[in-house]
Amino acid sequence: MKRPSIVWFRKDLRLEDNAAFYTAAERDGPIIPLYIWAPEEERPWEPGGASRWWLHYSLESLSDELETLGYPLIIRAGPSLHVLEEVIKETRAEALFWNRLYEPEAIKRDTRIKSTLSSRGIDVQTFNASLLFEPWTIFNKQKKPFQVFTRFWQACLKQGEMTSPLPMPPHARGRAPSIKSLSPSELHLLPEVPWDQGISAIWRPGAHHARQRLDYFIEHALMDYKEQREFPGKHGVSYLSPYLHFGEISPRMIWHEVVREYPEESEERDAYLRQLGWREFAHHLLYHFPFTPTDPLRREFSHFPWHHDDKALKAWQTGYTGYPLVDAGMRQLWITGWMHNRLRMVVGSFLVKDLLLPWQEGAKWFWDTLVDADLANNTLGWQWVAGCGADAAPYFRIFNPVTQGEKFDGTGEYVRRWVPELAKLPDEWIQQPWDAPPDVLKQAEVEIGKTYPHPIVDHSVARKRALDALKEITGAKAFETP
């Protein structure tokens, strides 16, 4: 019997298709599953409020699952290297396995830890458990990273057969030495004031629930995905983003299940798989352009004449801009810790183009409020919407919140759900209550400026202002990548 191996869990809080855990279980010796809470190592992107909430329940769930297999989870507080050294000493572990992360700070830390511990004779091995295609495996013909999604995804799909997910490892054979552990509650991840009721009402963290969501999605929504995913009032999407972020399900498991259920190519199926592609693309970009969480990929945008307006920012954050669709999105986020992707584009465009506030402010707010806050995805999303990132359109995208409402929430059911003070307005006026005739407003018990705010800006004026602001930088230094 060998000495113990440590499996360092991070954003891979599952047992199935977990290469690090699987490798440890195949090895002949006890396993010490370890979680280290070290938020300062991720600064300035330490987990936000909603993420912490999720993490608390994920750790409880992971701990329960491990317990039934006979591997009690050890939870400690960082710094990571220090904790690893401690645990190695306490258990006489001789091997350490983990699944790789792709955020710049995590890469630096992990590289340092790997070389330090390897040099002391620990068998350190790392694995891919979070991506279908690791960033250093995909390049264009000039050997450079792709900056356009479609080409990137085509190149990925040409890589050939996707390998199958790894199974659940067997029950523990050896008994790990018993060492001290914190409980999830001792990490103080849950809020002290109970703002989490809306989140608790709809989310169930944990690998088991990720599975259920996936099965439900494949059975009920996948075949209508291409159309239905556009309607925020419907349940046309998979709701898997937070599970993917914390690794409670792997993209490979999703891919495999979807393809097993629908072996034939189809527009619906492939439209969904393509979304996994966007996640891959986001990680790819973050890896190759590690400055992008704070700085624009297109450098000329660092001269963009942003405004600074705390009042406007606050109105956006709290969902009081006077544009029903924008406000509905922001309130859904605040209450449930999640926002439909179409709304992420609409509210993002509104912050950046209509209010001319820097996209970094939006990214920060999302980081704190989203249960699926993910550095790669958040960065890609905000740079895309600001027009300063990859996959830039040849035009300056400015979403019209009224038109978007009419197209994607024509019946107003989404707005009515999240902006109840407008609920009684007829469909015709619900996306633009300021234009409704006085008797209609009266009938609906809406008083603009009292029960619901005046529009914070006039969209058509704001649109022109944004185009003018863009002109100020288009003369600036041309597009370049470092």
Place this chain on the structure above:
DNA sequence: TTTTGAGTTGTTCGA
């Protein structure tokens, strides 16, 4: 994963 405005075509209606 867009919007706008200009231009075109088609329809209605009244002089």
Place this chain on the structure above:
DNA sequence: GTCGAACAACTCAAA
């Protein structure tokens, strides 16, 4: 009955 204004509905290029 014919003509043109007005407008709706649509396409398309440009941003």
